[in-house]
Amino acid sequence: MIHILQLNPSANDAGSYLPVALQVIFAVGLIVFLVVLTHFLGPKRKTADKLASFTSGIESHGDARQPMAIKYFLTAILFVLFDVEVIFFYPYAVNFKSLGWDGFVAVLMFVAFFLCGFTYIIKKGALRWED
Numbered sequence: 001m002i003h004i005l006q007l008n009p010s011a012n013d014a015g016s017y018l019p020v021a022l023q024v025i026f027a028v029g030l031i032v033f034l035v036v037l038t039h040f041l042g043p044k045r046k047t048a049d050k051l052a053s054f055t056s057g058i059e060s061h062g063d064a065r066q067p068m069a070i071k072y073f074l075t076a077i078l079f080v081l082f083d084v085e086v087i088f089f090y091p092y093a094v095n096f097k098s099l100g101w102d103g104f105v106a107v108l109m110f111v112a113f114f115l116c117g118f119t120y121i122i123k124k125g126a127l128r129w130e131d
Contacts, residue, residue, distance in 0.1 A: 074126055085114055 053060070092099065092107050099106075121127065 071129060078121065078126065082118075 088110065089107075092103060095103065
């Protein structure tokens with residue numbers, strides 16, 4: 001069995017994936033075994049307290065399906081979008097000298113696209129809260 005697992009690492013045949021396949025089969029088998037075992041050995045008492053939703057000790061009130069203003073979600077998505085765009089400035093700052101003028105032009109294009117998107121958002125009124 002060990003001889004089978006010690007294949008030539010430079011070989012490009014399907015046999016070189018045997019250790020990975022064995023590990024995946026073992027992992028999936030272990031997961032299935034543990035889920036089935038806990039299903040048979042675990043307690044099966046369903047009470048009203050166990051079936052109630054957990055709300056950190058606070059009594060729930062109202063309907064969870066009440067409408068909410070889309071502005072909150074839009075602001076959160078815009079924050080994530082602009083936050084991720086700012087993250088792209090870090091590699092440029094680290095490699096500032098080695099990128100030279102080509103890198104500077106690329107960053108200027110990136111900032112131009114960033115500002116185009118920002119002006120589009122402002123013109124669409126995504127940041128106005130007076131509605």
